[in-house]
Every structure is written in C-alpha cells, then in structure tokens.
Amino acid sequence: MNRRLRWRKFVSAFMLSLTGVCAVVAVSVLFLILSYLVFHGGTSVSWSFFTKLPAPVGEAGGGMANAIVGSAKLLLLAMLIGVPVGFFGAIYLAEFSSSATAFVVRYAADLLNGVPSIVMGIFAYSLAVLPFKHFSTFAGGFALGLMMIPITLRSTEEFLRSVPASLREGAMALGASKWKTIATVIVPSAYRGILTTILLAFARIAGETAPLLFTALGNRFWSSGWSQPTASLPVAIYNYAISPYEDWHRQAWAAGLVLLGLILVINIVARGVLARGISVSRS
C-alpha cells in the first residue's frame, strides 16, 4: 500500500467515524432532555400538583389542576375543529376532487402548515378574540384546531390514496355507491394510518404555546364554561419558567415532565405500535 492510499483510507475512516459522532451527539440530546426533566420534574411532581390550584404569589405549594383541565378543554375543542375538517377534506381530495381543485386545497394546506405558530396566534386573535372583545377558551381551542387541520388533512389523504384500487373497484363492482365504498371499504382499510395521523397531530398541538398566549391567555383560577380565559400546561410552563420564584421554577419542571411524558407516550404508541409497517409522513 502506498502512502497516498493509506492517507485516503485514513481520511475515509476518520470522516466516517466523525459522522457517527454527529449521530450520537444528536440522539443523546433526547436522553439529556429526558434525564434533566425526570431529575428536576420528578422531585416536584406530587399529588397536589394534579389536584390543587396555584398558590397565591409568594406562597409555596399549590398545583396546576386548572392548567391540566384547561389543556384538556383546549385540546378537545381543537380536535372538534381539526379532525372533521382534516378528515372530510382529505376524503374529498382523495375520492371526489378533480386534480386542479386538489392542487389548490393541497397548496393551501401546505401553506397553512408552514405558518409559524405565533402568526397563527395573531390570526386566531383577530378572528376569535377581537370580535368578542375578550380572551377565551374557545379562541385558544380555535387556534390549536387551525394548526391541526393541515397536518390531519395531508397525511390522511396519503393513507386514503394508498388503499389499493382493486378494493375500490371490487366494492363498486358489487354495486355499492361511492360514499358506501368510502365508508365501508376505503376508510376502514386505512384506519390505522388515519388514527396514527390524528394521534400525532394531537401530540403536536398539545405542546403548542405561542398560539395560546393571546387567545386562551392564562388564568390562576378555574375557568368555567368556554368563554373565559383559561390556564393551560404549556403557557403555565412559560409563565412559571420566566418568573423569579424558586418554587414556580420547580413547578415548571414538573409541568414540563407531565407534558413531555404525555407527548412522548402518544408518539411512541402512534409510531411504534399503530404505525408498524406503514410510513408516516413528517409534518
């Protein structure tokens, strides 16, 4: 082996191991995040975190029960908006639409998907806060629902399209009408993919903070009904983390652990169990 070749082999081995280092560094960030959250949050999560209201400023203790319930209400609203529009819109695109219409709708959805979440917040503010002149749970859920639409729509459409044409033709040949074919053959055979999509979209918006800052605002007390400002876990994390109080910082860690735990569990269930063997598009 001459020196030139030996040098080239050395460069090859060196650079390739460097790429390995890059991969290890990138993946280890996840475990760093998790261990820090478990370490700091784990010691702060307690029963009262889930059951009590925030304590008055300056007093130790208290919990985030109102933020947990608030987040649940916001996410419920978001699902009520995002899932039907995304799901039925996708059915139109995959089954009924002409290619020109489909292009326009898809383009709009992609555009919507790329809108920064803070801009979505401004949009929801001007549609659902300004006309009513007050911040509300409804406005927050609306903002999150808007964010959910393009994610659900695009991947649901992909899963519907991946249903083999023979199934479709078989049902039609048996005399089923088109909507019957869709309802009894196509959607059921794509349901795993669609469910995965919805779960992932849910997990994605569960941690969204920016659109809630000036729609759902925040609340140190229970929020009754849908037209009052409400606390939510992500916004509570933000407010507590930037506060000067040591006790609030601990609660922010606890809330972070709860939120991230929820999101990761949904992701693992969706990607690892439901989506086994099907490719899930990233959004």
Place this chain on the structure above:
Amino acid sequence: MGTTTTTVPSAGPFAGSRSFLFRLREGDEIARLLTFLFAASVVLITVLLVYELWQGSALPRHQFGFSFFRTSAWDPVFDQFGALPFIYGTLVTSAVALLIAVPLGIGAAIFLAELAPLRLSDTLEFFIDLLAAVPSVIYGLLGIFIVVPLMRQVIQPQLKHYLGFLPLFKGPAFGLGFLTAGVVLAIMIIPYIISVSREILLSVPRDQREAALALGATRWESTWKVVVPFARTGISGSIFLALARALGETMAVTMVIGNTPIISASLLSPGDSIASVIASQFKEATGELYTQSLIELGLVLFLLTFILNGLARIMIVVTSKRGTGMVHV
C-alpha cells in the same frame, strides 16, 4: 365547479338528469358536497389568514411605509415603530443555528443513511422523530435553566478569553442573548435536518455508490464526492425547511434571547426577534398602531417562511424524483 360534473355527453338530457337523480338518492352528491365544504374551508382559512394579516397591519403600512424596515426605534410611548432590530435578531439567531446544526445534522444523516445497518438506522431515526416532537416550550425551559447558566459561567467567558478580539464576542457575558438563542434553535432544528436529509440520501440510487466504489473510491469518497452531490438539491431543501422553522420559532427563543431590541455586532448581547417580540408584547400592546405594528411583523414572518417553505418543497421533490424513493415532507 365545472370540472366535477360527470354526466355522459352522449346520453342526452333526460338520461343525464336521471343519472343525477340516481346518484343523489344514493347519497354520492351529498357526500361530495359535504366533503367539498370541508376541503373548501381549508382554502378559505388560508385566504382569510393572509387577508387578516394584511388588513390588520394597514395603519403602520400607511404611516411608516418601507421605513418600517429601515428604522430601529421601537418606542410605544412615542408611537415610533421600526422593525430592524427584530429582523436583525431573527436573522442572526437563525444564522448561528444553521452554522451549528447543518454540519452536525448532515453528518448524522450521512451516518444513518450510508453507514449504519438498517435496524440501527431505523431505531435512531425513531429517537430523532421523538426529538422533533418535543415542544418548543420544553426546549425553552431547558434553555433557561441549563444552557443560559452554562453559557454565562463557562462558554461565554472562554469565548471572550480566546476570541475576545473579534467584535462578535465583546461585551459582558449575560448568558441570555443571540448566541444562546442560536444554540437552542440549533438543538431544535437538527432533528428536521437529519430526518429529511436521511430520506433524501436513502433515495439516491444504489448504482451511484457501487460505480464509485468500483472505480476505487474509498467509502468516504463515494459518499462525499458522489452520493452527497447527487442529493445536493434535496439536502439544501432540508436546510431551507429547517431555516423556515428557525425563523418562526417562538417560545424557546423568547425565553432565552433577553427581549431587548438592540442591534449589536456582539453575539453575547441580548436582543429580540420577530417572533419573540410578538410573543412578549402583543398581549400588553395598547393602542392601534402598536398592535398593528406587531401584526405587520407577523406578516413579515409569514412571508419569509412562506417563501422558504416553497423553495424547500420544490428542491426536495426535484431530488427525490431523480432518485428512487418517494420522500415525505
């Protein structure tokens, strides 16, 4: 909706209307109409979004015109609003993020696509997808309590000690600032670069690699001089995609950038970005002009990400069509 009528032209008016009635009874027309309404609402929402942003920023657009982008005074008391410090902050933090994230991300993607056995590659990809799912407020939390102290006590004093002669690293080490925001952003966008670049690299045809190896190239040479150039457009697309995320990223940046509208050559200085000023001031903004100036910033951010996302999508599709695989974006 001229394109969606499906009457058979040769069947005459009577047959056509009967088949329409038939389809109506079967529910197909109703299903089509219902689902169309949902699909159309997506377009409507998008149009409305652009309209609201445009309409909502009418006041500052008329009052300041283009000087909005050239002036750096941000003084709500005297109704003076200039976007320059925020545009500067957004660009600087994103540039820092790309400088860190691109080499790391592409290196990791090369490892996953070219070196790692498929099982390992898929497992690591699973973890990277999980990383991409971590919400930005969590990154902000870690940023405040881990990255900021680390920056203030260790990294920034070191940078000042060794590179302090550069204007980039002058001034006191606050911990909060452009550099910290850029580092946190880098951590956040690395997963996107890895996922998309990996898929692009995997879609490069096998014979490209084999031909290079057969000509006597080492493994690295075949990767760096053949596979990566083949996938160049798509990899650039993944970087654009990541850049669009970085520009629009709000919470993590707001929590660590320092929220001070300053233009400073020093990366150690606190600053502000477009997204972070909206997040921290919109709620408290009093007066039409103040609110609308923030909305105009939102419009700027929207346009920036819109252009970048569009370019990215085109680049990724072009590359994956040249290759073998279909890449999901």
